[in-house]
Amino acid sequence: MSDVTETPLPGVGVRMDFTTRGNERIGLIAHRTGHRDLLIYDREDPDQCGRVVRLEEDDVRTLADLLGVSHVAEELTHLQSIQGLAIDWVPVDGTSACAGRTLRDMGVNRSLGASVVAVIRGEETIQSPPEEFVLVDGDTAVAVGTNEGVRKLFDLLQAR
Amino acid sequence: MAVVIIVLGIAGLVLSALVRIARRTGISPIPFYLVAGLVVGTIGPFELSEGTIELGSNIGVVLLLFMLGLEYTSDEFGTGLKRGIPAGAMDLVLNFTPGLVIGLLLGWDPVAAILLGGITYISSSGIIAKLLADLDRLGNRETPTILSILVIEDLAMAVYLPLIAALLVGGTVLSTVGSLAIAVGAAVAALVIALRFGGAISRAIDDRSDEAVLLATGGLILAVAGFAEELGVSAAVGAFLVGVALSGEVAERARILLSPLRDLFAAIFFVFFGLGIDVASLPGVLAVAIVLAVITAVTKMATGWWAASRAGVGPQGRARTAATLVARGEFSIIIAGIGVAAGSESDLGPMAAAYVLILALAGPILARSYGWIVPIGTRLGGVRLTRGRSGDEPSEPVV
Numbered sequence: 001m002s003d004v005t006e007t008p009l010p011g012v013g014v015r016m017d018f019t020t021r022g023n024e025r026i027g028l029i030a031h032r033t034g035h036r037d038l039l040i041y042d043r044e045d046p047d048q049c050g051r052v053v054r055l056e057e058d059d060v061r062t063l064a065d066l067l068g069v070s071h072v073a074e075e076l077t078h079l080q081s082i083q084g085l086a087i088d089w090v091p092v093d094g095t096s097a098c099a100g101r102t103l104r105d106m107g108v109n110r111s112l113g114a115s116v117v118a119v120i121r122g123e124e125t126i127q128s129p130p131e132e133f134v135l136v137d138g139d140t141a142v143a144v145g146t147n148e149g150v151r152k153l154f155d156l157l158q159a160r
Numbered sequence: 161m162a163v164v165i166i167v168l169g170i171a172g173l174v175l176s177a178l179v180r181i182a183r184r185t186g187i188s189p190i191p192f193y194l195v196a197g198l199v200v201g202t203i204g205p206f207e208l209s210e211g212t213i214e215l216g217s218n219i220g221v222v223l224l225l226f227m228l229g230l231e232y233t234s235d236e237f238g239t240g241l242k243r244g245i246p247a248g249a250m251d252l253v254l255n256f257t258p259g260l261v262i263g264l265l266l267g268w269d270p271v272a273a274i275l276l277g278g279i280t281y282i283s284s285s286g287i288i289a290k291l292l293a294d295l296d297r298l299g300n301r302e303t304p305t306i307l308s309i310l311v312i313e314d315l316a317m318a319v320y321l322p323l324i325a326a327l328l329v330g331g332t333v334l335s336t337v338g339s340l341a342i343a344v345g346a347a348v349a350a351l352v353i354a355l356r357f358g359g360a361i362s363r364a365i366d367d368r369s370d371e372a373v374l375l376a377t378g379g380l381i382l383a384v385a386g387f388a389e390e391l392g393v394s395a396a397v398g399a400f401l402v403g404v405a406l407s408g409e410v411a412e413r414a415r416i417l418l419s420p421l422r423d424l425f426a427a428i429f430f431v432f433f434g435l436g437i438d439v440a441s442l443p444g445v446l447a448v449a450i451v452l453a454v455i456t457a458v459t460k461m462a463t464g465w466w467a468a469s470r471a472g473v474g475p476q477g478r479a480r481t482a483a484t485l486v487a488r489g490e491f492s493i494i495i496a497g498i499g500v501a502a503g504s505e506s507d508l509g510p511m512a513a514a515y516v517l518i519l520a521l522a523g524p525i526l527a528r529s530y531g532w533i534v535p536i537g538t539r540l541g542g543v544r545l546t547r548g549r550s551g552d553e554p555s556e557p558v559v
Contacts, residue, residue, distance in 0.1 A: 007304050008235075008236065008239055008304070009298065009303060009304060009307055010232050010233075010236035010239075010240055010304075010307045010308060010310070010311045011231050011232050011236065011285070011289060011307060011310070011311070012289075012298060012307065015298075015299060015303075015304075017299070027299055029298055029299055032412065037298060037299060039299035041299075045474065045476050045477075046301075046474075047300055047301035047302060047473055047474050047476060047477035048297070048300050048301075048476065048477065048480075049296055049297070049298075049299040049300055051296075052296040052298070052299060
């Protein structure tokens with residue numbers, strides 16, 4: 001991902017901008033009032049915006065959709081913003097220590113402060129896997145819990 | 161009674177036409193309001209009782225200042241303070257001094273000269289914010305520099321306004337020192353409350369219902385404003401400090417809920433300020449006002465150029481910063497208004513009106529045609545820059 005620079009604009013909102021691979025600078029202003037401005041900087045004078053497109057909230061959704069950010073991701077960001085609740089996806093590959101072992105073997109239990117609520121295997125989703133569930137290469141474990149707990153769980157499953 | 165209502169209705173219609181013209185031409189409505197007030201005051205087709213005028217413009221200035229205080233969140237005050245101090249200090253020295261010195265040269269008493277210094281110091285955040293949005297410059301690299309100067313000026317007002325209010329009360333040395341202490345104490349308290357407890361106050365006021373928030377904010381503003389007036393710190397200043405102290409969700413909603421009221425009462429305030437000025441006194445102050453406008457336009461431009469080059473902005477952007485900051489407006493009139501209400505120097509009102517008329521009109525024009533500043537600024541500021549921070553100078557060949 002490109003480096004995004006974030007600049008607070010007092011009284012207005014926040015500006016975020018980055019340079020594309022094609023060496024164009026583009027950016028976005030998130031206004032406090034809710035709408036967004038899409039900024040395309042001038043090539044001659046990179047300090048100045050050549051074009052500013054005002055986007056209302058539904059325009060933002062449409063554009064994001066066109067750019068390939070699905071609604072699912074948006075829903076999940078909502079979920080993630082619930083106070084004190086964190087969610088993360090832990091990919092399992094052949095080199096992970098957990099591949100081929102049960103959750104119990106890995107030390108996944110209540111005391112962690114997070115649990116594996118589902119495992120995504122190919123097209124299939126296994127809800128609330130039991131303790132003796134065996135993780136294999138290619139699985140993705142969905143972890144939910146406190147921030148701290150999810151981080152511990154992530155480290156545990158990702159250990160080599 | 162019926163006649164008064166009809167007259168007010170016609171005044172509203174005329175003002176709305178003026179606002180449309182202002183919007184089409186991209187000029188701030190403030191000069192239009194002032195001129196409308198001046199014209200009505202001269203022709204005097206009707207008589208409004210003193211009481212009505214005073215109440216209207218008092219509510220106007222209270223709401224206007226509350227909204228100005230609300231402009232920035234406490235976080236923004238925090239970051240503004242951290243980043244903008246050098247530019248803010250330069251701004252204060254370069255733009256306060258001309259007003260102060262000219263006031264003293266005119267033989268005004270020191271307090272009136274301090275008021276004039278404030279009038280020349282403060283840029284119009286209203287005009288400038290609108291210019292940046294209208295000209296699609298919010299995303300520009302120089303914009304954070306411009307906005308941080310405005311934040312610092314806003315903060316400076318939180319200290320300056322209570323100070324002048326206390327100075328204007330006057331009296332014995334001892335009582336002046338006393339009211340100064342109260343004034344500064346109140347300002348510092350408001351800023352501390354804003355930075356530390358802003359969130360808590362906001363949560364206390366916040367409610368699902370718009371009416372509840374509107375009434376709570378309105379009540380809080382009036383109560384604090386009245387209390388401030390009682391302490392001799394001026395109601396307007398109290399309202400400003402409430403605006404500064406509110407933050408977060410509630411500030412956002414208060415801004416939306418109160419801005420139609422603010423627009424209405426601000427119009428009343430500016431028109432009445434114009435009304436209160438004797439047109440016959442304008443020619444006498446015009447020459448000085450022009451000189452003052454030219455000097456402080458140049459000092460503002462110097463401030464802008466310097467601040468933008470410190471932030472690593474290129475010459476074009478520096479010129480835009482310089483030109484954009486020139487506009488003076490609402491704050492200058494408010495400062496003059498506080499002085500006039502306290503019976504300060506009689507030329508202060510006309511001087512401020514003429515000065516703001518010139519710079520509120522010149523500011524937006526300059527901001528649009530800033531190209532000519534580039535060569536001058538580069539020549540004057542170039543020597544210091546190539547010595548100090550040559551890395552920032554793009555495409556300028558250093559021989």
